[in-house]
Amino acid sequence: MQNVHVIGIDISKKTFDACVMLNGKNKKNSFDNNSMGCEELISWIKEFGLTDPHICMESTGSYSEAVADCLYNSGYKVSVINPLQVKSFRLSKMIRQKTDKSDCEVIAMFCLQNCPVLWSPKPRENKELYEVNARIDILKMELNRLTNSLEKEIINKIVANSINEEMQFIKDMIRKLEQEALNIITNSQKLKRQYDILREIKGIGxxxxxxxxxxxxxxxxxxxxxxxxxxxxxxxxxxxxxxxxxxxxxxxxxxxxxxxxxxxxxxxxxxxxxxxxxxxxxxxxxxxxxxxxxxxxxxxxxxxxxxxxxxxxxxxxxxxxxxx
Known part of the structure; x- marks a missing residue:
């Protein structure tokens, strides 16, 4: 059965727009993307007396995560959806306008028609592992870029020394971060068990x-x-x-x-x-x-x-x- 009360939220770096679909009418409002803005959103939602509303938003990394956490911790049903799903939905409805105000309405329509799977936040240790792993990947990309820069036929000696020093620093940071990732895994019983059974498969590093x-x-x-x-x-x-x-x-x-x-x-x-x-x-x-x-x-x-x-x-x- 579809939800009668749905809310679509379009999130940007500094603000987010919300659209409540209620009795065939859309009510919209804008809020600052911070803890105070989220509290104001919850107060605004309560004004409508909605019954178990389903709140949907696109996945926009750290911008959407804080809002999703706030709403989830306040007891609301939250779905964090792939932006490509909303884009495809918009095209299927032949909606040509694209603004923050229209985006939150489209997300609400998507939520009403598709009833996407509910979201729940990752445990703290999983979030920390994600951050460490992402940082390792960024440093490895930078290390690869620096390695390629040393392959020039003619390169200033001081410049080469500077690059080598920077590469050594990055290698040291990668080792520290890899150890930190292992520490996070070791200190979590669930992560340690999952890590161990994955590593038991020969070839999985x-x-x-x-x-x-x-x-x-x-x-x-x-x-x-x-x-x-x-x-x-x-x-x-x-x-x-x-x-x-x-x-x-x-x-x-x-x-x-x-x-x-x-x-x-x-x-x-x-x-x-x-x-x-x-x-x-x-x-x-x-x-x-x-x-x-x-x-x-x-x-x-x-x-x-x-x-x-x-x-x-x-x-x-x-x-x-x-x-x-």
Whole structure:
């Protein structure tokens, strides 16, 4: 059954706009994006006497997280949705206008018609792990940029020394952050257990295990392994119409690029060195599948396995993973 009372919120850095859909009419208001603004939003919502309203907003990182936390802690039902879903919904409704005022109304309409899954905040340790892991990735990108800058044929000696010193500093910071990530995991019984069972799979390294725990939502938010894999964007996307139009299939890529990148590197190792996957790989080879298709199939298989072991809190079982 659809919610009678829904609220759409469009969030920007300094402000956010809210739209209440009530008895066929829309009530809108703007608030500052801070703790005081959130309190004013809650007071404004209470003025309407709404019955168990469903509040929706787009995922905009730190800008939306504080508002979502505030509303969740106040007892409201909150959904944090992918901006691409709202964009597609807007196009389907042929809505041409795009302002903050119209955006919050579109989000409210989306909430009313689709009743998206409810959101709940990550535990503090998961948030900290995400922050540390994200910082490591940024530093590694900068380290790679500096390494490339040293490959010039002609480079000033002082400049080269400066770059080398900066690279050494970044390497030291990466080591400190990697240790901090391990400390966060070790100090959490749940994270430690999840990390250990992921690492038990031959070929799954520290970076991949950390990325799965830091960037993926808790498995309880997904109904099945297919949804879990779809979140990463490794599910197949087909293009076909009638009998005459048939495009080449590819992975959707509508998901976390960061998780796909970490998973890809582990998949290469698993594919070549994990005996548990050999029969699966050989079967795909015998079917004439290209190398890239085999890699993606293994990425998807790994995500299904991750979902299973994290959901059941049990170690990897080859017989269960590859049963016919």
């Amino acid at each position: 520290t970076k991949t295990a950390m990325t799965i725990l830091a960037d993926m939502p808790d498995v309880s938010r997904f109904k099945n392994a297919k949804q879990y894999a779809a979140f990463v964007g490794v599910t197949p996307s087909h293009f076909q119409s009638g009998t005459s139009v048939k495009g080449k299939s590819h992975i959707s890529r509508l998901g976390s690029r960061k998780v796909r990148k970490a998973l890809y590197m582990s998949t290469i190792v698993v594919k070549n060195h994990n005996n548990a996957f050999q029969a699966f790989v050989n079967r795909l080879i015998n079917k004439g599948k290209p190398s890239k298709v085999i890699i993606v199939a293994n990425m998807r298989k790994l995500l299904h396995i991750f979902f299973g072991i994290l959901k059941s809190n049990k170690s990897f079982n080859q017989n269960l993973a590859f049963h016919s």
